Amino acid sequence: MVKQERAARTRKILVDAAALEFDRDGYEGTSLARISKAAGISSGAVTFHFAHKGALAGAILGQGRAAAREVLEKVAGDGADPLGATVRLTLELARLLESDVVVRAAARLAREQSRTLPGWYCVWLPTVRQWLAEAGAAGLLRPGVQSDVLATTVGYLLTGLELRIRARAFGPEEGAADGPAVEQLERIWRLVLRGVATDPPA
Amino acid sequence: MVKQERAARTRKILVDAAALEFDRDGYEGTSLARISKAAGISSGAVTFHFAHKGALAGAILGQGRAAAREVLEKVAGDGADPLGATVRLTLELARLLESDVVVRAAARLAREQSRTLPGWYCVWLPTVRQWLAEAGAAGLLRPGVQSDVLATTVGYLLTGLELRIRARAFGPEEGAADGPAVEQLERIWRLVLRGVATDPPA
Numbered sequence: 001m002v003k004q005e006r007a008a009r010t011r012k013i014l015v016d017a018a019a020l021e022f023d024r025d026g027y028e029g030t031s032l033a034r035i036s037k038a039a040g041i042s043s044g045a046v047t048f049h050f051a052h053k054g055a056l057a058g059a060i061l062g063q064g065r066a067a068a069r070e071v072l073e074k075v076a077g078d079g080a081d082p083l084g085a086t087v088r089l090t091l092e093l094a095r096l097l098e099s100d101v102v103v104r105a106a107a108r109l110a111r112e113q114s115r116t117l118p119g120w121y122c123v124w125l126p127t128v129r130q131w132l133a134e135a136g137a138a139g140l141l142r143p144g145v146q147s148d149v150l151a152t153t154v155g156y157l158l159t160g161l162e163l164r165i166r167a168r169a170f171g172p173e174e175g176a177a178d179g180p181a182v183e184q185l186e187r188i189w190r191l192v193l194r195g196v197a198t199d200p201p202a
Numbered sequence: 203m204v205k206q207e208r209a210a211r212t213r214k215i216l217v218d219a220a221a222l223e224f225d226r227d228g229y230e231g232t233s234l235a236r237i238s239k240a241a242g243i244s245s246g247a248v249t250f251h252f253a254h255k256g257a258l259a260g261a262i263l264g265q266g267r268a269a270a271r272e273v274l275e276k277v278a279g280d281g282a283d284p285l286g287a288t289v290r291l292t293l294e295l296a297r298l299l300e301s302d303v304v305v306r307a308a309a310r311l312a313r314e315q316s317r318t319l320p321g322w323y324c325v326w327l328p329t330v331r332q333w334l335a336e337a338g339a340a341g342l343l344r345p346g347v348q349s350d351v352l353a354t355t356v357g358y359l360l361t362g363l364e365l366r367i368r369a370r371a372f373g374p375e376e377g378a379a380d381g382p383a384v385e386q387l388e389r390i391w392r393l394v395l396r397g398v399a400t401d402p403p404a
Contacts, residue, residue, distance in 0.1 A: 026228055028230040028231035029230035112228070145396075152386065153359070153394075155366075156358065156390075158362075159365055160357060164357075164358070187351045191352060191397060192397060194346075194398075195393060195394060195398065196396075
């Protein structure tokens, strides 16, 4: 039992250290040797837990997707209208991307490895597309606003925000002037909603 | 003279082949050996023209930045109002990202190598920030619209679009349903402008 706990702890240390390396340098730019060094765990112990780099990437991707799914379920259960839920979901995801390096690494790895729709975004973006279609049908969007164009816009905004958060995490301090990503996204939503919502917040 | 022309042609073939590799797989995921194979040029000839991978990346970055600067100067000389010029510039840049793999590779390489503001975006995004501030001062933006928030939004939208264009260039056909990137961005602008512009287009 103690042995199992120790193994779980070692795996967590490895996943966290690997996430930082993958997030900063991408899949191709990261080696098991560097992860081993960053985690302070011998390369023998690393390969005991994760036979190859792809196995570690897979663990990170799984954890990052699970975190997004959890946020999605929480927001979906909130009972907000579909436009409000969309805003709320993206803010929660921005918070996640900013605070959790595993989630951020998952978003990057999924993009680098799939080449189609990034596997992290496809956990939640189809639901946003559906919610916005419902918002349109419920008269929450102004006449003429195409819900699918708005959904695409949301996907692009989150992508831009993700890359900005990453650049800021590893770059010099200058970007800190933007403030937290969530507040930045709140300001962007206020700007977008006054154009698309029937009843925009003040 | 003929010899110089031949050298220039070889360099162009190499830059184009390398851009495709860098755009698809990033700096770390690309080797001189693969570029040599893709270009159909011996590795001896490759290193004669570009001593190392970084030299090729530098040439691509320079060419991609020059292309963005050219578009910027053309739009700046058009005499449009600052809000119209911003829209026009982003559409021209989207066209460039979609049609020119060297520009797209430059945007990716700059981001991977700098970790601060991506070096391709900083060719033109500061000008957008300035134009939008001027648009605000000229009363072209609705009261309450913060021009710097709009500028950040523009940067994020282009980033998302860039990544989408790249995924589509190398992924399966499915994404083609979105239509050309320029048309997609036009639809997004219509949606954004109705919220921010004093006098949005119909």
